[in-house]
Amino acid sequence: MNGGEGTSEAEGADPVPLSALQHAVYCLRQAALIHVERMWADNRFTAEGHVMHAVADKGGGRRVRGTRRVMALPLASRTLNLTGVSDVVEFIPDGEGETAFPVEFKRGKPKLHRADEVQLCAQALCLEEMTGRPVPEGALFYGETRRRVVVPFDDELRRLTRDTIAALREVLVSGRTPPPTTQRQRCRACSLLSLCRPDTFARPVRAWRRRMVEASLAEQVPS
Template sequence: MEAAGEPIPLSALQHAVYCLRQAALIHLERLWAENVFTAEGAVLHAVADKGGGRHARGVRRVMSLPLASRRLNLAGVADVVEFPRVGGQETPFPIEYKRGKPKLHRADEVQLCAQGLCLEEMTGAPVPQGALFYAATKRRVVVPFDADLRALTEAAAADLARVLASGETPPPTPLKARCRACSLHDLCRPEAVARPARAWRDRMVAAEVGPR
């Protein structure tokens, strides 16, 4: 597990928003399993992971840029950060590559926003937005880093920090669509683990309120 005080990986926030139990299985219990979704994601990141920088249409672009935030105790690597000039000053614009298409949940947005918060702390410049590039649509989705998303991102970082500090993996809260897509489904066994957890909770409640 991450040692006390050791920075939390930026990618772990995406796991935490998707499923806090998944994040704990990966970052506490060190469990991992590939499926078609994780394999596609690995291929997609291969180009960005080469690192380096270049100019495209007059905009400086840096690939595989290391990021960190002491305030939130986060660290990781941005796939790409563009530095367009706005009013004579470079404004960081993080871009995260994702497989598939835009999701109904906000896990991808939180991971991207966390990159923006790191860039603000590192550069001292405001980072008002970034973009998610989805392989299925081959389009950028611009994500404004508004107050709600910033609050959600900081809450996710705090929740995950508490789980890692506790050393305990949360019980599952099965969500059929997300569980089916999760590469850790067979290791997590949400249905099997959830049933005894619910039974234990029901016994505890019954003991408190007594027979009806």
Template sequence: MALPLASRRLNIAGVADLVEFHRSSDGETAFPVEYKRGKAKLHRADEVQLCAQALCLEEMTGRAVPQGALFYAETKRRQVVPFDDALRALTEETIAALADVLRSAVTPPPTLRRERCRACSLIDLCRPDAVAKPARAWRTRMVDRLLSDDAVP
């Protein structure tokens, strides 16, 4: 079941596909699971997304989230992802870079080859052939709404 997540410290909000709670001797530990259509990628974007969910869960629950999982539909397998210091640093750097892009209010040009764009969940927002101001305005309103005080628990 999808679970809304947020972090005031990182100024991010989103929705996890699934969060399992695993029992241990010292209580319950959150375990985020992200579902993907294809297969594992050569870059770490999926891991960064999952780690961002873990950082939100840590702030929301006050408990460490040491790992999560990516489930790829093409392979029908879960890939456990440990949230080590390097992945946490990469995730926070990525969040800071995205904040800079949002603050600039300038949509960066697409960096992926177009045939890869078809599998992207943001294709309807990005539209590399026709980036429009109304889409930027809508995206800004949606981010503002997600980060408003009303949306954060």
């Protein structure tokens, strides 16, 4: 690994998990609930995601038309204090060696937010540090469309990725969970909704209990 002479941006702190960056972009509170408070709950979306990663998680490698393909490759960045495992990294011959091309498997289809892109870009930053060579782009493979979406790692995405890493690192180091997101539409697909916002479920239950009690009392009143 070519770690360079740089030092970690959070010397002595635990590494930031690459997988947590997707949570942090979607909702920083969700990331804290999972990685600080150690809460987790599966729903249909998370279960489908587990199935999508089943093959890549087995690891191993092979060569396809001259391209070396490595599954479940461990990644790390000392300067950004990141660690994790890629789904697939393709090493493409380019005349001067090989250029890394990370591929991340996702369930569903492309999203309006950039959570998937940030997670992929963070893998590229690790690969650049590990190989000492630029990683200009990668791809997201979505299970619903069965197609790759090529993601260029431009300055804007790299800046967003570094900002997300910094924000998540601050949460992990402080141990403080941020308040719920104001983007309530994202809560509907979140498997942690009942843990994050218990009042969302408590109010309907209380209302139902009150109706049942009132109905029971009404039946007891003599006509």
